[in-house]
Amino acid sequence: MFTDALRRDAARIGEHLEDVLKTNPDLPVIEGMRYAVAGGKRLRGFLVMEGARLHDVPEAQAIWPAAAIEAIHAYSLVHDDLPCMDDDDLRRGLPTVHRKWDDGTAVLVGDALQTLGFEMVLDPACHPMAEVRADLALSLGRASGRAGMVLGQALDIAAETADAPLTLEQITELQAGKTGALIVWSAEAGARLAQADLQPLTDYATALGLAFQIADDILDVEGDEATVGKAVGKDADRGKATFVSLLGLDGARRRAAELVEAACDALSPYGDRAQTLNDAAQFVISRDT
Incomplete structure (x- = not known):
């Protein structure tokens, strides 16, 4: 299930x-990393x-990129919440990192989580073959950086001062980078570890990532702050164009x-083995957080 x-x-x-973080000294930045993830x-x-x-693929290998993408995602949220970006006070129902500590600590927490993500996909325990680990790191860099998540965030910031609202296209x-790129990398990672065909999972996750963002836009309109765990209605307040x-x-x-239907269709090469991923796609548009 x-x-x-x-x-x-x-x-x-x-x-x-x-386990990875317990070997680090007890400093605010490490405490902040634990808090953020x-x-x-x-x-x-x-x-x-x-x-x-x-x-x-053995779980002992898969756990490394799985933890890595959560570290990268957490870094993006810590930085996104900063006053110079979205200036949010709550994340997952708790004070954001810069509110609990300060802006400087939040910047360092995000920086450290980003580098931790790459450290984990390059750890020899992730895969015995260096070229597989390198492929994971290279693709993660592309998904999270100037051609992926960071690009999407930059386009989002630019849209706030644009002369006209963004079009649907x-x-x-924008969202294919800001939200979708890391979701696509996540779905592909298992196939990368196995050196298998990426395309079915790429197609699945491309549709899934867009559906995920549309669900977020709906939650921003209809969601309850206490349930969602962060401020809602901010897009409308800023006059931002959304889905x-x-x-x-x-x-x-x-x-x-x-999009969910398209995502599920993309999984047909896997047959019944992909049922859990089918269920994940349905979950994405029915969630309340």
Whole structure:
């Protein structure tokens, strides 16, 4: 069952991150790293683990990129919450890192989590072949950096001062980087470990990532702050174009459902073995956090 697998993988990833960080000295930056990676659904890490299971990759190897992507994702959230970016006070129902400590500590926590992610995919325990580890690191750099997540964030910042709201095509491009790139990498990681064909999981995750963002836009309109764990309604307050503002709530829901169907169709080469990933796609558009 998907929810059981998600919960199990989340706990295992959390244990692995704690094992890695417990060897570090007890400093605010390390405490902040632990704080930043605690909690959350760990959906990206789950995608790594499930993709690895599809390709019969041992969990002892898959746990390294699964923990790595959660570290990278946490770094992005810590920096995204800073006053110079989104200036958020809450994340996962708790004070953001810069509120609990200070801006400088938050910058260092994000920096350290980013480098930790690359450290983990390059650890020899991740895979015995150096070229496989290098492929994971190279693709992670592309997904998280100037051609992926950072590009999407830069486009998002630029949109706030643009003369006109973004079009649907522009928002789709923006979110393919900001949200989608790490989701795609997560789904592909198991196939990369197995040196297998990436395309089915790439197609699956491309659709999944966009559906995930549409669901986020819907939550920003309809969600409850206490349930979501962060401020809601901020996009409307800033006058930002979103999938909801362009498509309407009903149109956004329809588009998300179409994307989930496309994601599930992409998994057909795996047959029944991909049922958990099918369930994950349904979860993405039905979640309330």
